[in-house]
Amino acid sequence: MRRRTFLAALPAAAAAAATPAFASSRAENPNRNRPDVGPGDRIDGATWAGRSAAWGVHGAAATAHPLATLAAIDILKAGGSAVDAAIAANAVLGYGEPIACGIGGDCFVLLWDPKTKKVVGLNGSGRSPRGLSLETVRQRATPKGTIPSHGAISVSVPGAVDAWWALHQRYGRLPWKDLLQPAIRYCEEGAPVIQNTAFYVEASNRNFSRNTAIEEIENFKKVWVADGKTPREGEIFKNPGLGRTYRLIAEGGGRAFYEGEIADTIERYFKRIGGWMTKADLAAHKTEWVEPRSVDYRGVDVWGLPPNSQGLATLQMLAMLNEFDVKEMGFQSAAAIHHGVEAKRLAFEDRARFYADPAFYKAPIDWLLSKEYARERAKLILPDRIQPKVAHGQAPSRGDTTYFTTADKDGIMVSIIQSNYRGMGSGLMPDGLGFMFQDRGELFSLTDGHPNLYAPGKRPFQTIIPGFATQGGQPLLSFGVMGGDMQPQGQTQIISNIVDFGLGLQEAGDSPRWHHDGGSEPTGEDLGQPGVLNLETGVPAKTQAELAKIGWQIKPAPGGYGGYQAIQRWPGRYAAATEMRKDGVALAY
Known part of the structure; x- marks a missing residue:
């Protein structure tokens, strides 16, 4: 639609008044991308949060x-x-x-x-x-x-x-x-x-x-x-x-x-x-209708869907992080991010090897989510350096989003x-x-013998995953982070922000995120190791410097950090949150 058509639909006075305001939001506005300008100051809550949660x-x-x-x-x-x-x-x-x-x-x-x-x-x-x-x-x-x-x-x-x-x-x-x-x-x-x-x-x-x-x-x-x-x-x-x-x-x-x-x-x-x-x-x-799976992350049961979705990747990452004192590492610290990224790399190698349509391949889900396997994989995470190359585990013998x-x-x-x-x-x-x-x-993969190999009438590996958490057998959190392989990475960061660092529902989503690219894909493609670590600009400069010292190749990736929505259940009420990376709204009544 042409701009004049849009303005013609408005009353004359409104159309005249709309021109400067509408123009100021256009992409060519030179003031839109100013790295020296940060968010405004909130009088309460996290200073970097875009808004507070909606309650009803x-x-x-x-x-x-x-x-x-x-x-x-x-x-x-x-x-x-x-x-x-x-x-x-x-x-x-x-x-x-x-x-x-x-x-x-x-x-x-x-x-x-x-x-x-x-x-x-x-x-x-x-x-x-x-x-x-x-x-x-x-x-x-x-x-x-x-x-x-x-x-x-x-x-x-x-x-x-x-x-x-x-x-x-x-x-x-x-x-x-x-x-x-x-x-x-x-x-x-x-x-x-x-x-x-x-x-x-x-x-x-x-x-x-x-x-x-x-x-x-x-x-x-x-x-x-x-x-x-x-x-x-x-x-x-x-x-x-x-x-x-x-x-x-x-x-x-x-x-x-x-x-x-x-x-x-x-x-x-x-x-x-x-x-x-x-x-x-x-x-x-x-x-x-399928049976979801869960892992206990420090007293909170986090749920995910089994393959052909990648829901187990979130659970595997959290199961590995259970083996470390993430809270002690510190919010937005290099140690917390480094351990999260290495857990992601390990989980995604399993994702590339074992996640596929269950009608064609029976994935070893119990083994992938076992505490024993999580401990075994967590031992591969080194506190002060990157594992140069990670691979999927050896299973026991047997068989753009909103x-x-x-x-x-x-x-x-x-x-x-x-x-x-x-x-x-x-x-x-x-x-x-x-x-x-x-x-x-x-x-789909085109590699012979791969569980995700293309076949007629088969479901491909899927990146989209909803998230859910319960506590003491009661609903706690309905949440998700959209965006391809960002989804398990984002879900893990949300849960850690809430459970490890005590952030509120809105703050947990507005917190700066990391996104790792690299490693093996379920398509059979190899994106290289150890890959690239993308950090939002809000990650503290000290943290970014320490991650670079560990050896991470750091890049920004505007738009690549997903989109978060969530509802948290409290006794007799709900809190709802969205985030500044998308155009959404959270409402409750």
Whole structure:
């Protein structure tokens, strides 16, 4: 949308007043990136925290988009469950934050069920097309021997809508059709584009436009580059195609995505562009309820989903850190960060070797999460230097993302993460449906004998993981940190910030983070050792100098530290938090 179109929609006085304020938030403003300018001073709480937590007694929601949070709160106030609120929020996020999620992607959930007093797990990830052979995938591999990041070769069946449907069938209170109405309204009437979405849609347009592996990008351009440019922050954006798709799902139920007009359109689209997804692939998809696993971290039980997700990586990292007195090392100290990074390196080598679709490979989960194995691995962490090379353990003989959370008056807490993966997704948008397909298929390995080796009808390794924590058999924390391999690293830092250093819910997320890149990948790729340590600018200069002295190659990585949302359960009330790295809002009432 052109700027003059946006301003024409405002009253004359408002349009005149809007010009300077709107212009000052644009990317070309020279005052936006001033390393000599720090945050303002808070009168209470951590000086570096962006805000305080939101408190309420009836329910709470924290998402990466203000309109999604408002939709969730409205659903809760109308008598909906936390699951109803989460579905409504996710649908709005698919409209307003398509750079992270949408109905073309997958979905994973951890949920506190107050009736059974248990943490429940849901795997809503899809499988590869059954008509796409390993031979064909290898013929189209990159020079590095990996699956391309975009195009039809990277597309797997989207699992999000069936995950919503499964959740609603078990925990929903309001009629299904009501949950999608807020998103439908925004799609049809439009709403202002938030800053992160504007930035990443523009980046996606550049990437898609120069990527010859994508079979077609005209559908993307029709939706997001209609006037020759992507929408700027604050401009009104409509997506009537997605609104119509949501209406079909609202009227036909969750299976309408997989067995009807939408599925017919998807099949025709892939036939037209030479892809492999079929109506039969969609109809065969089913969400799975799974048993989550946990480790005890200093009296707090932290939960994660088993493979094909990477949820065990958080648990493995925490199990190793259990062997050290992290609190004594000090908050934001070189020692605390160094030990965390080395635990990450060790856990991720196991991640690269053992995490895969359990229908094809039975991972040694009990061994990976055992205290004995954690102690064995922790002994490899040296306090004053880097292990030059780490490898996965020897098992005993035998066989781009959005996170949000909701809670309701009855005690249901939903920790949910949903994603299209890298760079908005595959670049492919089916004709007239208004959403983009994920590119999760990129995360298969092409190495013979690897548990994550590509196969037709198989689920790829998944990076998206919700987080949850309980204490004394009661719910404590529904939380997540979005962003590829940052997720286990970020989750571990959040738990340590709260448990080891006593930070509040908001402070734990706003605290400066580290992000390690390097080592082995589940795709079979080797990113090198010992890798690179990315530090946010807020990490103390003394700490950065000491880490460099230990031997770490340190780099900044703006935008690479994830996005945090959380709800904490207190007796008779909730606290909700979001963070300054995204455009979200946390609300409670």
